[in-house]
Amino acid sequence: MTDLDLRTDDPEEFQGRVVRLDGAEYEIGAHLGEGGERYVYELINRRFGRCTHVILILRDQENAAEISSKAIEISQQLRDLGLPVVHDPFMVYAHGGVFELREGIDRTDTEVKMARLLDAERYDEAETMAENILATHPDNFLALIVLAHIRGRGVDPYQGMRLALAALKIEPNTRACKVAAMRCALAVGAFRTFWWQYEDMRAKWPNDHSMDDVAASAHMTLGTPEKATGLKLADELAELVHREVEAKRRADEVMRTTFTLEDTPERNKRNCDILGRAYRLYARSPYIAVNYGLALLRTGAGRDAHDVLSRILPVLDSQLHAEFLGYMAFGLAIDSDWAGAYQLLDHMTRRLGDNDIKPADLPGWPLWWVERDGAIVYSRTHRPFKLIAQVLTHIGANQVRPEVRTMAQLYARHPCNPEQLSR
């Protein structure tokens, strides 16, 4: 099999050429026709084994990008006038030239029926049908999408996510796969995956705003409602976005103050009061919520600190999760919830790598979260170790996992251990 090369291949050589795009491999199939501007062929996804797209190869390669953009622009103008227009292709610069791909999945009757069952919310029947298809054709992304949808709604959204990602890997250039992956990603809080697919979808189909409402919800969840103002939203949602933007603006006004990072009861109380005011105005800002949670921790409101931090945790970078599990554990420990605190410490230890933990990775006593750097400013104190020691004592030596005990002992070499610093 030879890759398509638009610099050297003649149109009669296109059939059988391989097209690679975003990790998927396609083969150019039957010639479907040609016009004054394009040669048109079937495009067969090699894993799926059937046609998923039509490839439109522009004759005038020198002006291809302009011709393609213009055609999409005209389609959109007609669409804006309310005229029915076939869905847009997307333009690709690859294989030595420019071509367009238009979705067009060759579906069997069974696949059509499966999709209808899903639309009709007859999930059991659709699921059985999808399973049967996958038993003989494990690369049938249409069946994977259906299963992702059904299982993503159930008790294990991560399974839905895995299925959606499997479908996406087979067919990354079909919107149905992207939409399934985006919905499942949001369900499990995998925001990076969501934005990655959303941005790719917008880049390929700039006139497709079908996921803008979902994107707006994601922006609001992440505390960035201002980024949703440019999206095409339903009136109700646009109003909600507007209210969130205004709330965030007022909270930011409150935050325009000088915080003194001194771990004294007076300073902690003052900082906590200001952060509390901002938090009550706008709780979705990670910057405000995290620092409010940390301030509550320092003022001794351990349970409140835990609750504030646990609400904001899903939107934080997953690399920070282990550290924040530690702060939440400190909160519960302050509140004398030893079992809850131990559970979080155990979870943190596992996420840090059990027997592969570096002392510097352990959470110290937090003063401030610098959002821009994703870094925490620590206080030099024995406090974290003392809290952990209390938790382990209350749990009982025989109930503590050895790895958690080893983790606690590593605090002797923590960079913020006062003894460690004085050496």
Added chain:
Amino acid sequence: MNAIEYFCYVSRNKIDQLYQQLDPQADYEVTELAEQETDRRSDWKTGQVLALFSAGRSYGKKSVLQREAKIKRTYLEKLERVMLALAAETPIPPASDLDRWDMDLSAYYHHTGEFRVEQQDFELRIDTVVELISYVGERSLLLDCSLRNFSEGPLPDGSFALNSANHRFFRSGMVLTMTTVFLLLEVGQSRVVGSPLFLKLSLPLSDRLTML
């Protein structure tokens, strides 16, 4: 160059036949230049042939994906050699010489003018021959052209594709400016009939779509 120029039609059979008659050792491009001086500026000699191929040297619109592009490149090279050989043998006179009583007839003539398709309801098969019409003085110049030899349109299944780029020329009487060298078949009172070796199209720069 203020126009898009390219060879839109090359008579492959004639070029193959003429090419076979060429002396494979002859280097027309170089050796014949010195022998080309004549007093008739309108005749095509080696210099004019070289000029013909210096701009718009492409069988089909340049930088456009073409069917049989590799074969077309070969035919363009053959055409160039054939044209150089013809011009080296005898300068090619302009078709307007056919109006002069004092000139002998030549086997080949060159002509630049406006062409259109005479009959527009022909069958869209590559073995269809269409008649292109231009004018030489008062007489019509009729050129028989096989659809197979046009750069755009022939399909592998033997049909000829009409599309937005060629429809107006083949079906709607659109006039296009072309240059040709043709084999003279008949000279009459009112018409000249020929068989073209090639047709070279000249389009305004603004015309991005027309392709023959």
